[in-house]
Amino acid sequence: MTDQPYTTADLHAEAALQYDAHAEDPDFGGVGEGMEGEQPWDALSEDDFHTAQLAIHDLRRKAAPLGHWAIRLGADDLEPSEDHVDVNASDDGRPLIRVHFAFLSDMPADMRAEFIASIAEQVAAAAR
Structure with missing residues (x-):
């Protein structure tokens, strides 16, 4: 028994929840900010940039919640x-x-x- 009031499983579960929460509802503006200054996005017109931003936001929103999987991989x-x-x-x-x-x-x-x-x-x- 450890002196800590939590287990390794508790740490993994909380890390996975936070990992998934960050990915679950991506900030639309943050997607655009992440694209700024990068190729090929800088070469796009404002309308094309917005279209690509929408597509990336949609892909992130549809992404599977893999927090538990990712945390267990790292832990191992x-x-x-x-x-x-x-x-x-x-x-x-x-x-x-x-x-x-x-x-x-x-x-x-x-x-x-x-x-x-x-x-x-x-x-x-x-x-x-």
Whole structure:
């Protein structure tokens, strides 16, 4: 038992709530401020900039609340990978299922690739 009136799980839960709250309702003006001074946004007309700002705001608003996932990854020293496996079975071309990966930073790239390929095969077989 520790001297603290909270657990590691309490810390993770609160961090995830704050992480998600920050992403859940992005400030529209803040989206525009984040775009200022950056390419390709500086080259846009005012109307095109506003259109892009609306699209970015909408993407952020639709983003999944991944706070718990992100906090647990960090707590376990795992790094998210850009790699993912999709099962494309929907009529409109969107993925029906997407599997994302996170690995320890020192896991060799060839081991990551082998693992992802294995999962891709298993997911594809299960989706048939």
